[in-house]
Amino acid sequence: MSKFVSEEKEKATLYLMEIASGFWASKTLATAVELEIFNLISEEGIDINGLSKKLRIAYRPAEMLLIGCASLGLLVKKDSLYYNSALSEEYLVKGKPYYFGGVVTMMDLREYMPWSRLTEAVKKNERQAGKGGSVGLFEDIEGYSQEQRVFTEAMHSWSVQSGKELAEKVDFSKYKQLMDVGGGSGAYCIEVAKRYPTMNAAVFDLPSTLSITAEKIMEADLSARIKTYPGSFFTDELPKGSDVILLSMILHDWSPAENLDILKKCYDALPSGGEVIISELMVNDDKTGPVFAALMSLNMLIETKEGQNYTWLEYTEWLTEVGFADIRRVELSSPASNGVLIGRKP
Numbered sequence: 377m378s379k380f381v382s383e384e385k386e387k388a389t390l391y392l393m394e395i396a397s398g399f400w401a402s403k404t405l406a407t408a409v410e411l412e413i414f415n416l417i418s419e420e421g422i423d424i425n426g427l428s429k430k431l432r433i434a435y436r437p438a439e440m441l442l443i444g445c446a447s448l449g450l451l452v453k454k455d456s457l458y459y460n461s462a463l464s465e466e467y468l469v470k471g472k473p474y475y476f477g478g479v480v481t482m483m484d485l486r487e488y489m490p491w492s493r494l495t496e497a498v499k500k501n502e503r504q505a506g507k508g509g510s511v512g513l514f515e516d517i518e519g520y521s522q523e524q525r526v527f528t529e530a531m532h533s534w535s536v537q538s539g540k541e542l543a544e545k546v547d548f549s550k551y552k553q554l555m556d557v558g559g560g561s562g563a564y565c566i567e568v569a570k571r572y573p574t575m576n577a578a579v580f581d582l583p584s585t586l587s588i589t590a591e592k593i594m595e596a597d598l599s600a601r602i603k604t605y606p607g608s609f610f611t612d613e614l615p616k617g618s619d620v621i622l623l624s625m626i627l628h629d630w631s632p633a634e635n636l637d638i639l640k641k642c643y644d645a646l647p648s649g650g651e652v653i654i655s656e657l658m659v660n661d662d663k664t665g666p667v668f669a670a671l672m673s674l675n676m677l678i679e680t681k682e683g684q685n686y687t688w689l690e691y692t693e694w695l696t697e698v699g700f701a702d703i704r705r706v707e708l709s710s711p712a713s714n715g716v717l718i719g720r721k722p
C-alpha cells in the first residue's frame with residue numbers, strides 16, 4: 377500500500393476506495409487459504425464446475441471466488457481453467473518452505489473481529505484481541521493449543537521471510553552462536569543456521585511456544601545445532617554462551633520500561649564484543665509511517681496491553697541507555713521487518 381500523492385487528484389477516490397474496501401481483498405485471500413484452494417489446484421488448473429464439485433459449494437460462489445482471486449493476481453486463467461499464479465504457488469501452498477498462509481490465517485481468525493472494534497480500542501486504550509482488557513497477549517495464548525498454534529505458525533510464516541533476508545544482509549560469519557530471545561518458532565535460527573553451516577543457535581522462549589519450536593527445528597533437520605531454553609525474559613536470567621542475541625518483534629509487545637529491562641538482560645548475557653540485533657517494523661523518526669509499521673502499531677493496540685511499534689530513534693536511545701555502542705542500521709524489506717538495529721557491548 378502506498379501513500380496517496382496529492383498531484384494525482386483524479387485518483388483520489390480510487391485511493392480511498394482501496395483503503396475502505398481493504399477487508400474485501402483480505403477476506404477473499406483468507407477464504408481461499410481456509411478452503412485450501414491453492415493446495416487444491418497446485419500444479420494443475422481447475423474450472424468453475426470443478427471447484428464447485430471439489431468444495432461442494434454452489435456454482436455461483438465458486439465462480440465469484442475464482443474471479444476474485446484472479447483479479448487479485450492470486451490465480452491466472454488459461455482457457456477455462458484457473459491456475460495458481462507464481463506468487464500463490466510459492467507462498468500460499470501449505471507445506472512450501474516460505475508458506476505465508478500462517479499470517480493470513482492469524483489475521484483472519486485472531487485479528488479480523490477484534491479490529492472491527494478499533495474505535496473502542498482507541499477510545500479506551502484497551503486491547504481487544506483474545507480475552508481482551510487486562511489479560512495479556514501471551515497469557516491469552518499459553519495453555520490454549522489452538523491459539524498458540526495459530527499465533528506461532530503466523531510468526532513462522534513472517535519470520536522465515538525476514539530470517540532469510542537478515543542472514544543474507546548481515547554477516548554472521550564472525551559469530552559462533554545466535555540466541556533468539558522470544559524466538560518463537562525458531563524461524564530466524566533455522567534460516568541463519570542454513571546459511572552459516574558452522575554456526576550454532578538457541579531459542580529462548582516460554583515453554584508453551586517451545587513445543588512448536590522443537591517441531592520446526594526437527595523438520596529442518598537442525599536439532600544438532602539449535603537448542604531451546606524455556607524461560608521468561610522477565611523473571612529468569614538469559615543463558616550465557618551466545619555472542620549475538622536477536623530480539624525480533626519482541627520490543628513492540630511491551631512498554632518502554634519493560635523494554636529497557638529486556639535489553640539489560642540481553643546486555644548482561646552477552647560477552648564483551650557481543651552484539652544485540654533488534655528487528656521490527658520500525659516507525660520513521662518523524663512519526664509519519666511507513667504504512668506497515670504504523671498499522672502494525674495499531675495492531676499492537678488491538679493485541680497488547682502496552683506495546684506499540686517504536687521509532688528507529690527510540691530503539692537507539694534505549695540501546696545507548698543500556699550501554700550498547702557502535703549502533704548501526706541495516707534496512708530490510710520483509711513483511712514483518714523493515715530493518716534492524718545492531719549494537720555492540722563494549
Ligand SMILES: C[S@@+](CC[C@H](N)C(=O)[O-])C[C@H]1O[C@@H](n2cnc3c(N)ncnc32)[C@H](O)[C@@H]1O
Nearest residue numbers: 514531535558559560581582585608609624625
Ligand atoms: C511476537 S512473537 C515473536 C516471535 C519471534 N521472535 C519472531 O519474530 O518470529 C513474541 C514471542 O515472545 C515470546 N514471549 C512472550 N513473553 C515472553 C517472556 N516473558 N519470556 C520469553 N518469551 C516470551 C512469545 O512466546 C513469542 O514467541
